[in-house]
Amino acid sequence: MALRVCEYCGKAWFDEGGEKQVALCPPCAQEVQGIYMLAWGYLRDNTAEAGRHRKISIQQLADELGIDTKAINLLVKMGKIQVESFAGEGNADEIARNLEILRKLRKNVRGSSKYDRSGR
Numbered sequence: 430m431a432l433r434v435c436e437y438c439g440k441a442w443f444d445e446g447g448e449k450q451v452a453l454c455p456p457c458a459q460e461v462q463g464i465y466m467l468a469w470g471y472l473r474d475n476t477a478e479a480g481r482h483r484k485i486s487i488q489q490l491a492d493e494l495g496i497d498t499k500a501i502n503l504l505v506k507m508g509k510i511q512v513e514s515f516a517g518e519g520n521a522d523e524i525a526r527n528l529e530i531l532r533k534l535r536k537n538v539r540g541s542s543k544y545d546r547s548g549r
């Protein structure tokens with residue numbers, strides 16, 4: 430039994446379980462699970478358009494759900510919601526390097542098929 434501090438509400442409690450990635454007291458764990466279900470439902474229903482995923486920021490998601498960004502950040506930290514790094518972040522050298530890697534990957538994927546697109 431260890432004394433832990435909840436990362437969501439800041440209160441201390443005795444944790445009888447093992448080490449967790451994110452320390453949440455039982456009431457907050459239940460609340461964050463409910464928020465996860467809301468976020469998952471929203472993302473499933475509202476962020477797909479013609480088969481392509483649109484991007485939504487943590488702030489936009491929190492605003493849509495009417496919750497604090499702290500809960501969304503905890504879900505990301507727990508691995509329940511995945512975030513994608515923005516390709517345009519970084520300096521010009523990083524962007525150019527990332528684009529070159531992407532071009533090489535695309536070229537390798539196209540050339541790796543036994544048959545080309547014409548079926549030959």
